[in-house]
Amino acid sequence: xxxxxxxxxxxxxxxxxxxxxxxxxxxxxxxxxxxxxxxxxxxxxxxxxxxxxxxxxxxxxxxxxxxxxxxxxxxxxxxxxxxxxxxxxxxxxxxxxxxxxxxxxxxxxxxxxxxxxxxxxxxxxxxxxxxxxxxxxxxxxxxxxxxxxxxxxxxxxxxxxxxxxxxxxxxxxxxxxxxxxxxxxxxxxxxxxxxxxxxxxxxxxxxxxxxxxxxxxxxxxxxxxxxxxxxxxxxxxxxx
Amino acid sequence: xxxxxxxxxxxxxxxxxxxxxxxxxxxxxxxxxxxxxxxxxxxxxxxxxxxxxxxxxxxxxxxxxxxxxxxxxxxxxxxxxxxxxxxxxxxxxxxxxxxxxxxxxxxxxxxxxxxxxxxxxxxxxxxxxxxxxxxxxxxxxxxxxxxxxxxxxxxxxxxxxxxxxxxxxxxxxxxxxxxxxxxxxxxxxxxxxxxxxxxxxxxxxxxxxxxxxxxxxxxxxxxxxxxxxxxxxxxxxxxxxxxxxxxxxxxxxxxxxxxxxxxxxxxxxxxxxxxxxxxxxxxxxxxxxxxxxxxxxxxxxxxxx
Numbered sequence: 001x002x003x004x005x006x007x008x009x010x011x012x013x014x015x016x017x018x019x020x021x022x023x024x025x026x027x028x029x030x031x032x033x034x035x036x037x038x039x040x041x042x043x044x045x046x047x048x049x050x051x052x053x054x055x056x057x058x059x060x061x062x063x064x065x066x067x068x069x070x071x072x073x074x075x076x077x078x079x080x081x082x083x084x085x086x087x088x089x090x091x092x093x094x095x096x097x098x099x100x101x102x103x104x105x106x107x108x109x110x111x112x113x114x115x116x117x118x119x120x121x122x123x124x125x126x127x128x129x130x131x132x133x134x135x136x137x138x139x140x141x142x143x144x145x146x147x148x149x150x151x152x153x154x155x156x157x158x159x160x161x162x163x164x165x166x167x168x169x170x171x172x173x174x175x176x177x178x179x180x181x182x183x184x185x186x187x188x189x190x191x192x193x194x195x196x197x198x199x200x201x202x203x204x205x206x207x208x209x210x211x212x213x214x215x216x217x218x219x220x221x222x223x224x225x226x227x228x229x230x231x232x233x234x235x236x237x238x239x240x
Numbered sequence: 241x242x243x244x245x246x247x248x249x250x251x252x253x254x255x256x257x258x259x260x261x262x263x264x265x266x267x268x269x270x271x272x273x274x275x276x277x278x279x280x281x282x283x284x285x286x287x288x289x290x291x292x293x294x295x296x297x298x299x300x301x302x303x304x305x306x307x308x309x310x311x312x313x314x315x316x317x318x319x320x321x322x323x324x325x326x327x328x329x330x331x332x333x334x335x336x337x338x339x340x341x342x343x344x345x346x347x348x349x350x351x352x353x354x355x356x357x358x359x360x361x362x363x364x365x366x367x368x369x370x371x372x373x374x375x376x377x378x379x380x381x382x383x384x385x386x387x388x389x390x391x392x393x394x395x396x397x398x399x400x401x402x403x404x405x406x407x408x409x410x411x412x413x414x415x416x417x418x419x420x421x422x423x424x425x426x427x428x429x430x431x432x433x434x435x436x437x438x439x440x441x442x443x444x445x446x447x448x449x450x451x452x453x454x455x456x457x458x459x460x461x462x463x464x465x466x467x468x469x470x471x472x473x474x475x476x477x478x479x480x481x482x483x484x485x486x487x488x489x490x491x492x493x494x495x496x497x498x499x500x501x502x503x504x505x506x507x508x509x510x511x512x513x514x515x516x517x518x519x520x521x522x523x524x525x526x527x528x529x530x531x532x533x534x535x536x537x538x539x540x541x542x543x544x545x
Contacts, residue, residue, distance in 0.1 A: 177527075179420055
């Protein structure tokens with residue numbers, strides 16, 4: 001859904017009763033607090049131009065905010081499935097601290113996955129993507145290095161994906177949710193990196209010389225994630 | 241619709257600040273969509289006492305940038321003193337850190353905070369504003385003796401130093417998260433801010449990991465099982481009380497709906513399955529929470545004078 005639909009041609013009519021008696025400054029004050037009201041209004045103009053038509057074997061994430069939510073849902077499905085497998089078949093030599101932490105991370109990712117499932121089901125029940133089939137054939141789950149390096153790839157990718165998607169999000173609620181999740185993913189990434197190589201929690205492979213963590217486009221993220229997912233993912237219209 | 245009445249009623253409240261009168265109406269309108277639904281209940285509550293609503297968070301993009309700059313300056317000075325780059329820290333920084341690994345990690349963090357401070361200083365200047373004078377800092381929390389110290393041995397006890405580092409990094413993650421919404425209308429500022437935000441989260445996790453390796457009971461993420469690092473009664477506790485939130489919301493058929501983590505979602509992976517309360521504890525861990533500017537300022541104030 002788009003703010004522009006609401007605030008476009010009807011702007012003058014919409015604004016009039018609200019603005020005439022209200023000082024701009026005070027309107028600013030309360031406008032930010034009326035997201036709930038906006039949500040109510042926006043609910044009436046649900047996107048119906050999303051194209052989720054799928055060709056055989058291809059999963060389209062859709063467009064607009066729903067596309068961004070499906071995008072996050074796809075990545076969280078991948079991470080949740082990966083950590084569930086680690087918990088089910090821990091690698092050789094796993095320490096108590098690692099087992100505790102990786103089990104906790106598996107819960108976090110499952111919670112994120114199911115949160116998005118609930119959010120999309122609520123916001124756009126006809127547009128939610130289904131369950132994806134992961135492909136972890138290249139991961140040796142009994143080998144610590146194989147598992148943790150894959151975990152590092154997924155966590156860094158997740159952070160870069162959320163960072164790149166922030167500006168694609170139109171609805172404030174979803175921006176806040178993405179913000180709440182991305183920092184937890186960054187914490188995971190820092191922990192996993194420390195397990196592999198001390199001191200690499202925010203090294204120059206992820207943080208640039210302005211102190212900014214990586215941001216990646218949808219296309220680049222999906223290209224990196226695709227080898228781990230059997231279904232073909234199409235994210236061409238995410239955020240558009 | 242009730243909200244029209246609400247807005248009309250709020251309009252009768254006055255404010256003496258006219259700094260934003262130049263703001264175009266369209267920009268103001270766009271703000272309608274820019275705040276979390278989580279504060280809706282708070283707004284409704286405020287109906288009973290509309291005068292209180294005058295304290296609601298009001299932010300321009302410049303306000304947001306300036307708050308982030310303040311935070312980064314403080315963190316930069318905090319780490320720079322510890323490393324001996326600025327006076328006021330330990331007599332022998334290398335001895336203070338004990339291991340090269342810890343010192344190297346703090347150096348990495350300091351360099352990022354300095355980069356963030358430079359970047360946000362530039363953004364504030366680019367916005368046509370001037371940089372505010374830097375305050376004085378007192379990381380014992382005594383405000384130069386004006387109140388009792390919270391952390392008297394900040395630069396003589398590494399574990400105390402790391403507690404403050406954790407507190408500031410966690411608060412930093414929350415502050416960035418709270419300010420992002422006010423920058424949403426500018427893609428560059430938004431992306432810059434979310435990217436600096438996740439760098440801060442990496443720092444926070446590393447500080448927590450280092451503390452755990454030194455024997456503290458603390459996860460690499462914010463958990464209810466973490467041992468408290470803020471004295472009881474200190475205003476700094478606000479950083480962690482906000483993290484106990486287990487309610488996340490989605491919009492369902494126009495209504496704000498709480499996601500029922502405790503009953504209907506197939507979250508329970510692995511065996512044994514978690515109890516409802518244990519599951520909700522994991523929900524709290526899985527989402528970091530924002531703090532409003534006024535809360536962030538209250539944290540910064542403890543260490544400045």
